[in-house]
Amino acid sequence: MDAAAQRAGGAAIRVEDLVKRFGSFTANDRLNFSVASGEIFGFLGANGAGKTTAIKILCGLSAPTSGRVEVAGYDVARYPEQVKRRIGYMSQHFSLYNDLTVYENIRLFGAIYGLSLSVIRERSDQLLRRLDLKEQRNRLLGTLSLGWKQKLAFSVAILHRPHIVFLDEPTSGVDPITRRQFWEQIYQAANEGITVFVTTHYLDEAEYCQRVSIMVEGRIAALDTPKALKEQGRSESMNEVFLKLTRPN
Amino acid sequence: MMISVHELSKGYGDIQALEGLSFEVQGGELFGVLGPDGAGKSTLFRILLSLLLPGSGTVRVGGLDPVRDLHALRKKVGYMPGKFALYEDLSVEENLQFFASVFGTTPAANYELIKEVYQQIEPFKKRPAGKLSGGMKQKLALSCALIxxxxxxxLDEPTTGVDAVSRSEFWALLKKLKAHGITILVATPYMDEAALCDRVALMQKGRLLTVASPGEVVRDFEGLFYGVSGGHPYGLIQACRAFEPVVSVFPFGEELHVRFNRDDEAAEHLVDHLKSSGFSGAVVRPIAPNIEDCFMALMATENDLKG
Known part of the structure; x- marks a missing residue:
């Protein structure tokens, strides 16, 4: 953790009264929450509830209408570049280049994050070994399966050892085994001190998070540990918690 | 018999996309095709729909040969591809009219069939299809496929990337369409949806691993499953995997599902192994596998991978 994050009292993300409006439509309506350093935080909600809008603001890609957002100890509105250097991002839409090889992708993103070639080489070797992708180093990315691409995209998103990694529906459409291998990658990253901020439509995955927030129509309708949410909602599963909150009738 | 496929294969250059597929789908059945990206689901669908030529083997859809009788076949089938494929610059209403007129009918003639779906987007009927939300696009695509x-x-992965509530609403709609007597073939990566099908086929790398009802998949599976909890999941996964007799370990909601070979008596000692590995609060309980456990086990056997 760097000095700025320590000043923030160990919180990786701190959001106060965040509002985002598009014309008369309020996409984010006074969001308040914080995410502890090293936490795996699940950011859930129905399609159109405002999750992607909030993530874009947290990553410094979009400005809030009002409110205050601190990421990795920096005010995102004032120091977006400081924030961008300390975060990783992986979108639901695949973010690597299909017409580059596996290694070329790693080198490109490593260079974008300002890593030296020797560091890129070293981390690339380590990453390919971990993923058991060494043989595929010079293969065009487009020839890999979606599951492998997503695992690689995650490794690339944390190549520069960010303080926080944002994962926007990383497991959509991925097979059940790969989905679980992906979560092991997440656990491993969290174990190494990276804060994980993740959205998903698989509610069993909500159970793998330390805390979960559920957005309904631009607002955070619930935020707690999966266990507490189930108890509060007198629900058997996170699926039931989610259904009760998003379709109260 | 709505679909009958015998020894179907299809290759693209060196890649064998489908290898010796044989199965049948009865009229009125809700039939699920499950499998990871690249398993060959879309290739299979496109051959059935006459959009792609089979390599070898026999295919009959509604008694017709998709190669010889393609024009007759296309009147009998409705298709919702995985990617939104309607005209984005036509309005909701215009898209529906267009697809109806292509098939020589009108939206009014079959309104009763699409009513349930279409009513939800009707307030936006003047809006260009490209300006709809994901959920609304999906409903329009379904209306056009049914017109x-x-x-x-x-339906090729109609619910991928769709939230849990909208998914269950979509499946409620499929049930209603089934009640109209329509045979439904649906691909999905969601194993919980498999349980809602009459029968399911599991595909991997161009081959069929199994075709059965969800109940049979679970009943016929040979293996011993335990639910494990009581510790940080990452550490617990590693500790379970370090126990030699364990076949596979997968996180499953708030528990880990640990599989042993059938009749492996060593399974009883898992809890002692975990306690001696520092997980003093470990809880191990025997569980019945669910369909996702069974499919993962079938897929893993194919992959020969541990965990």
Whole structure:
């Protein structure tokens, strides 16, 4: 953790009264929450509830209408570049280049994050070994399966050892085994001190998070540990918690 | 018989996309095709729909040969591809009218069939299709696929990336369409949806691993499953995997599902192994596998991978 994050009292993300409006439509309506350093935080909600809008603001890609957002100890509105250097991002839409090889992708993103070639080489070797992708180093990315691409995209998103990694529906459409291998990658990253901020439509995955927030129509309708949410909602599963909150009738 | 496939294969250059597929789908059945990206689901669907030539083997859809009788076949089938494929610059209403007229019918003639779906987007009927939300696009695509009252509806991953609530609403709609007598063939990566099908086929790398009802998949599976909890999941996964007799370990909601070979008595000692590995609060309980456990086990056997 760097000095700025320590000043923030160990919180990786701190959001106060965040509002985002598009014309008369309020996409984010006074969001308040914080995410502890090293936490795996699940950011859930129905399609159109405002999750992607909030993530874009947290990553410094979009400005809030009002409110205050601190990421990795920096005010995102004032120091977006400081924030961008300390975060990783992986979108639901695949973010690597299909017409580059596996290694070329790693080198490109490593260079974008300002890593030296020797560091890129070293981390690339380590990453390919971990993923058991060494043989595929010079293969065009487009020839890999979606599951492998997503695992690689995650490794690339944390190549520069960010303080926080944002994962926007990383497991959509991925097979059940790969989905679980992906979560092991997440656990491993969290174990190494990276804060994980993740959205998903698989509610069993909500159970793998330390805390979960559920957005309904631009607002955070619930935020707690999966266990507490189930108890509060007198629900058997996170699926039931989610259904009760998003379709109260 | 709505679909009958015998020894179907299809290759693209060096890649074998489908290898010796044989199965049948009865009229009125809700039939699920499950499998990871690249398993060959879309290739299979496109051959059934006459959009792609088979390599070898026999295919019959509604008694017709998709190669010889393609024009007759296309009147009988409705298709919703995985990617939104309607005209984004036509309005909701215009898209529906267009697809109806292509099939020589009108939206009014089959309104009763699409009513349930279409009513939800009707307030936006003047809006260009490209300006709809994901959920609304999906409902429009379904309406257009149904507008000529097909005997067979083919849906390629209609719920991928869709939230849990909208998914369950979509499946409620499929049940209603089934009640109209329409045969439904649906591909999905969601194993919980498999349980809602009459029968399911599991595909991997161009081959069929199994075709059975969800109940049979679970009943016929040979293996011993335990639910494990009581510790940080990452550490607990590693500790379970370090126990030699364990076949596979997968996180499953708030528990880990640990599989042993059938009749492996060593399973009883898992809890002692975990306690001696520092997980003093470990809880191990025998569980019945669910369909996702069974499919993962079948897929893993194919992959020969541990965990």
């Amino acid at each position: 000529h009252r097909p005997e067979l509806l083919v």
